[in-house]
Amino acid sequence: MRLLLVEDDERVAAALAAVLRKHGLSVTHARNGEEALRALLPEPGPAYDVVLLDLGLPDQDGFEVCSRIRRQAAIPVIMVTARADVRSRIHGLNLGADDYVVKPYDTGELLARIHAVARRHTQEAAEALPAAQDPVLRPQPGALWLGPVSVELPTRRVTVEGEDIALTRKEFDLLALLAQRPGVVFRREQIISEVWRTSWEGTGRTLEVHVASLRSKLRLPALIETVRGVGYRLVVPA
Template sequence: MPNLLIADDNPQICSILKEYAKLEGFTVYTAADGKAALDAYHAHPMDMILLDVMMPLKDGFEVCRTIRRESTVPIIMVTARGEDFERIMGLDIGADDYIVKPFSPGEVMARVRAILRRLEPTKEDAHQETCTLDNLVLNLTNYEAAIDGNPLALTKKELELLWLMATHPDRVYTRDNLLDQVWGYDYFGDTRTVDSHIKRLRAKIDLFPHPHWQIKTVWGVGYKFEECPHDAED
């Protein structure tokens, strides 16, 4: 049975979501504050985390950042109504989705199912788990990336962005394309979240030489993974 962590300081919300999740076949763990959420995460292998933003001791952002430094476990942030900055920040620090209070438990479980379905390997994925282009190696199964054997400390979203573009070199993706294919849902916030992810991705890539490929900005359109001729000047 998959493990689900529900972190929220509202006991009623935790109780209701726990009952719905148990009906979905989850083993459910709950936490009423950020410290307890991290303790539960470290004590049990989690398959999904529902994480409220406003919690005692450690808020949801701090918990999300801590988990993202060591895991790609799916995280859904729970935010207050109308607080766009919370949704944008949650996505920027590595959350996979967000849901706004008040919500129906059925909607929450639908979001959980949708994310887990996207993580299930497809037949195509089974034949293409790694991608090698010049000195870049990506492994989508283990969520690992390296340049000339040097590991890249990429977040889940950063690796998925790089994988999507690298496996389709020279194809131009708009910001909306990337949001739809990497985040996988209708995003109602600012598409600049893509720009911030690309900026951080480039900074990590540029720690190591890669003269024969780059993530190129196509002005007025979006981004693409561009392979450069080997005889081009560096």
């Protein structure tokens, strides 16, 4: 996942970028609003999945930057600011921000919010794509294609090279979570929270068992990669 961090404080930006990179994100730092807007230009700028936008920028107010981003690019924006009053939150969301996080924040919660807005954006973009013309090759609405693996979210159907694979409810939920953001590292705590709806304590072994079971049933051991000390990510086969 590529993330644009818009933050004028060098020390804050360096510390946050280090944490985000540790969790598998690619981070580009913009120090003011104009630098951020230039980075989001279609040519020759790179594409980003999420923008983390501080409001206290030296050249212009972050609210104005958010408004200009909305006119320029369809990209999730999370405002990260010390402004905790309700009016600021409402104003930011009305301008098009996808989320609003108040400093000081918990890093784990920030990571969860980043992944959440990115997933919503990916799903909305997929639903907006026109269906393929060939009815035989056309995937079902909400289907994810991962090399030989197809994951159909609405019907909870999984196939490998056209062969149906029987998964338990939690096995499917785990695969669907990873499959919606291929290449993104999901922390163990985040997976437990989203799939099992509980905390990490006492559930770690359950997660390991389900990952092992998925690798075996799909006959693709390398599909789900263990990121030591962090969690798991899905690697799409060539």
